[in-house]
Amino acid sequence: MTLAAPVAFDRVTQVIDLSPRRFPFGIERRAPFRIPFFFVEAKIVHAYFLQPRKSASPTFDEMGMIAAIFKQHLLDTEFFGLKTDIEFVDVGVSPGESERSLKVYRLSDLSVWDNGRVGKRLTMIGEALDIIEKDVALTRRPKARIVPDPEMPLFD
Numbered sequence: 219m220t221l222a223a224p225v226a227f228d229r230v231t232q233v234i235d236l237s238p239r240r241f242p243f244g245i246e247r248r249a250p251f252r253i254p255f256f257f258v259e260a261k262i263v264h265a266y267f268l269q270p271r272k273s274a275s276p277t278f279d280e281m282g283m284i285a286a287i288f289k290q291h292l293l294d295t296e297f298f299g300l301k302t303d304i305e306f307v308d309v310g311v312s313p314g315e316s317e318r319s320l321k322v323y324r325l326s327d328l329s330v331w332d333n334g335r336v337g338k339r340l341t342m343i344g345e346a347l348d349i350i351e352k353d354v355a356l357t358r359r360p361k362a363r364i365v366p367d368p369e370m371p372l373f374d
Contacts, residue, residue: 221309221320222268231257241291244344253292262301265293269308272318281306281323283339286331304328 238252253265265288269275276284285304293302306323331339 221318222270222307225307225320225322229259231259233257234263236296239292239296241287243340244347247344247347251287251292253288262303263293263297264302265304267304267306269306269310271310273311275308275310279329281308282329283331283336285325285328286333286336289325289330290333290336 234256236253236256238250240248240250242248253267255266257264257266267284267288285306288304289302293304304323304325306321306328308321308323309318311318312321
């Protein structure tokens with residue numbers, strides 16, 4: 219992560235760790251999500267989000283949806299009354315480019331989705347998951363149990 223590491227240099231921060239959280243969407247659905255860490259800098263709580271994928275990463279518009287979810291379901295509830303922000307560090311390849319580049323976004327840089335737009339997208343995702351779950355061809359298969367080799371008892 220030679221591109222992302224310098225973003226952390228020469229900063230005075232305090233790191234906060236929170237256990238995984240879930241946010242409700244659709245009918246009777248709760249999506250798990252975990253922010254790797256939060257940090258406080260200049261009395262502002264920041265949610266940190268690293269996008270390390272070279273390609274197939276969220277678009278700028280989709281980052282607006284992610285930011286809205288983080289803000290509403292995490293920052294505004296866990297850190298109510300405190301100043302908050304999000305730091306997206308994207309080290310992917312920009313459209314039309316061939317090399318990775320560093321992009322850092324904050325809430326003020328993004329087009330954060332409004333609650334109505336987020337709600338519509340999450341409803342659509344929930345409905346798609348309902349269709350998938352009802353499809354008999356896509357039922358979950360039991361995981362194969364790995365039986366240890368009796369000749370190698372130390373490796374069980």
